[in-house]
Amino acid sequence: MTLLQEPLIIGIDSGTSIVKAVAFDLTGEQVGVASRLNHYELAGDGAATQSMGQSWADCVATLRALAEQIPDLARRTTAVSVTGQGDGTWLVGRDNAPIGDAWLWLDARAAGTVRTLRGSPAERARYVATGTGLSTCQQGAQLAHMLRTAPDLLEKAEVALHCKDWLFLNLTGVRATDPSEASLTFGDFRTRCYDDFVIDALGLRSVNRLLPPIVDGAAQTFPLSAAAATATGLLQGTPVSLGFMDIVSTGLGAGVYTRGQPAACTVTGSTGIHMKAVHFSEFLLNDSNTGYAIVLPVPDLVAQIQSNMAATLNIDWVLSLAAEIANGAGASFRASDFVPRIEGWLQASQPARLLYHPYISEAGERGPFINAAARASFIGLSQNHHFADLVRAVIEGLGLAARDCYTAMGTIPADIRLSGGATRSGSLREILSAAIGAPVRLSGRAEAGAAGSAMMAAVAIGAFASMDDCLDVWVTPRLGALEHPDPALTATYAAHFETYQRARVGLEPVWDALSAPFPHPNDRWHHERLRA
Numbered sequence: 001m002t003l004l005q006e007p008l009i010i011g012i013d014s015g016t017s018i019v020k021a022v023a024f025d026l027t028g029e030q031v032g033v034a035s036r037l038n039h040y041e042l043a044g045d046g047a048a049t050q051s052m053g054q055s056w057a058d059c060v061a062t063l064r065a066l067a068e069q070i071p072d073l074a075r076r077t078t079a080v081s082v083t084g085q086g087d088g089t090w091l092v093g094r095d096n097a098p099i100g101d102a103w104l105w106l107d108a109r110a111a112g113t114v115r116t117l118r119g120s121p122a123e124r125a126r127y128v129a130t131g132t133g134l135s136t137c138q139q140g141a142q143l144a145h146m147l148r149t150a151p152d153l154l155e156k157a158e159v160a161l162h163c164k165d166w167l168f169l170n171l172t173g174v175r176a177t178d179p180s181e182a183s184l185t186f187g188d189f190r191t192r193c194y195d196d197f198v199i200d201a202l203g204l205r206s207v208n209r210l211l212p213p214i215v216d217g218a219a220q221t222f223p224l225s226a227a228a229a230t231a232t233g234l235l236q237g238t239p240v241s242l243g244f245m246d247i248v249s250t251g252l253g254a255g256v257y258t259r260g261q262p263a264a265c266t267v268t269g270s271t272g273i274h275m276k277a278v279h280f281s282e283f284l285l286n287d288s289n290t291g292y293a294i295v296l297p298v299p300d301l302v303a304q305i306q307s308n309m310a311a312t313l314n315i316d317w318v319l320s321l322a323a324e325i326a327n328g329a330g331a332s333f334r335a336s337d338f339v340p341r342i343e344g345w346l347q348a349s350q351p352a353r354l355l356y357h358p359y360i361s362e363a364g365e366r367g368p369f370i371n372a373a374a375r376a377s378f379i380g381l382s383q384n385h386h387f388a389d390l391v392r393a394v395i396e397g398l399g400l401a402a403r404d405c406y407t408a409m410g411t412i413p414a415d416i417r418l419s420g421g422a423t424r425s426g427s428l429r430e431i432l433s434a435a436i437g438a439p440v441r442l443s444g445r446a447e448a449g450a451a452g453s454a455m456m457a458a459v460a461i462g463a464f465a466s467m468d469d470c471l472d473v474w475v476t477p478r479l480g481a482l483e484h485p486d487p488a489l490t491a492t493y494a495a496h497f498e499t500y501q502r503a504r505v506g507l508e509p510v511w512d513a514l515s516a517p518f519p520h521p522n523d524r525w526h527h528e529r530l531r532a
Contacts, residue, residue: 006031007078009457010066010234011450013246014038014059014084014163016104016270021062022450023070023077026463028474033447034065041101046108046362052090052098055163056170063232079239080224081217081457082171083449084164086181086245087137089146091157091210096169099157105137105271108363110145111372117144117202118370123289126201129188131283131293131302135366137309140185140202147207160210168242171232172222176215180244180294186211189293189302190280217241218297218456218467241460243453248294248303251275252455253448254419255475257298259468264413266402266432266440267448268420272311272358274367274405275303276413284410290368291408297456298467306367306405311398312422314358314376315342318394322387345388346395346427351489352496353389355379356397357504364511368408371508373515379503395428399435399493400500406436416440417479419448433485435493440485444478 008023008031019038023031036058040050067073087105092098103109114136117123127133134141143160146153159175169175179192186202187194192214199208215222221239229236243249250273251257256265257277267273275294278284280302283293292305319335326333357377359365364372378393406412418440422428433440445451455470464470 006076008070008073008076009454010063010077010080011243011447011452011454011457012059012062012080012082012084012167013249013447013449013453014055014082014167015246015449016040016085016106019055019058019062020447020450021059021066022447022454023066023073024451024454026458028451028478030446032066032069034062034069036062036065040104040106042106042362046111048104048106048108049101050104052102052166055102056167059167059170060231063234067233074234077234077238078463079221079241079457079461080171080234081241081243081453082164082167083243083246083249083453084162084167086162086184086247087139088162089139089142090161090163090166091153092159092161092166092169092175093156094158096173096175099153102163102166103142106361106363107142108136108372110136110141111364113145113148114141114370114372117141118289120201122201126198127289128285129195129198130184131189131285131291131304132184133288133290133292133366133370135370136363136372137366138185139181140204143204143207143210144202147203154207154210157210159212161212162245164243164245165212168240171224171228171240173225173227174215174222175212176242177212178242178244179214179216180248182211182214184245184292184294189283189295192295215242216297217243218459221457221460239457239461241453241457243456244297245294246449247273247275247305247307248296249452250419250449251277251303251452252296253445253450253452253475254443255417255479256303257296257301258471258476258479264406264416266416266418268311268398268418268422268432270311270313272308272398272401272405273305274307274402274409275305276409277301278304286408288369288408290366290370297459304409306408308358308401308405309363309366310358310361312420314360314394314398315422317360318391342391343425343427345391346431349386349388349392351392352396352492354381354385354393355496355500355503356393357500357507358394358397358401368405371511373511375511375514377507395431396435396493396496399432400497402432403436403497404501406438412436412438414438415482417443419443419445429483430486430489433483434489435497437485437490437494439482441482442480444480445475
């Protein structure tokens, strides 16, 4: 069989910043990738929205661009699978038309509603059922907030979807969601189904008509519609799998689970995801009602997750300061232009000189604690510190935040698989490993989310008899060697972590005070000017 005759599976991954279409052969080798920037809008009231029509158009554009790279792509494509940014609310109405723009997981407007719901007598039982702490990013909280503040949106809507569900609808004409999204917010991770008690605890019984049917994309596919075939250039009838949400698709592709060896995975992207694969009977509930239980496309396995709201967004922010200062002096730089300088800044700085809490997101923090008012801060600054110290502190903060998350899930794992572009840096891996206090290994999979989604399609169409068989071929051979942390650096960061935890608890009243309404119109003008 020649290269041009090899069958392919396309994995689509529509993240917060980028939508990608990636082609894999049946051995898991990446054959081609096309990408396009996603765009979202931020507003002063905490809104973070994205055009649903543009999201579909960008997805189509990536598939068209992929076809330009790979000869005879349409005929060779045996299946398509789609994953995307989790949480958020993508409302669809008559004729499958969008009801306004989507509310993203970054949207903070539901903060007040979340505080109310978390104070409800039913909150603990809701958490026990879902295994998931309630936060502003989730569809359940956003629908509850819409019901209180914008009921007209829900009156017009016929179904509430997530990003990948919206793309799946456009690909197949089928309104559906997957077990991971469904049980995360509205159900029970043990049954992988909706739960009436959870829906009632969120106050959503009156709009439960909006919840779509649940489809397992590792067991069932749907044919590509005629309209989607015309738009994308793929063949009508091509099997389409609805993947699990991007968090667990990435974990699956990066190796959170390999045959008989549940492990752990940290994904350092816009957000920081820290997960352990456990049998659902071993899932550890905590007293703070935080974290996530997201089922894996493997029977009886669930990803126990703590997620800090912002990871590389913190690096983007500190580099944007450098660009702003340089541009103010007449240069022309983007924040990304300073990425190659990070290694030099790390070499020019000393460990644990400053303390940084990486709560840079406008939505606050969600793991291992939930506080929409949480904000980033440097502690310990003096006139002897330099920009290199700030950069190192930000990266150390990501490692300490990861440790905070793993600590909330029980024991620190003995084998953490790393995914995300930032982890390609050896220095960053060294800091993460020592700050967490655990060995790490790099996943060699460049597009783990798309791969995890494509693996589900591969099992669904019978290319592999089970997910274990697929993991043996697609994941295990691509895991790097275990990298052990430096003992001295580990000891330094262990002491630093104790200070990190004490400081973030002590700062809570400060965050609350800072989140109070601005007392003077000029203060509000200044705040909005900074956001512009």
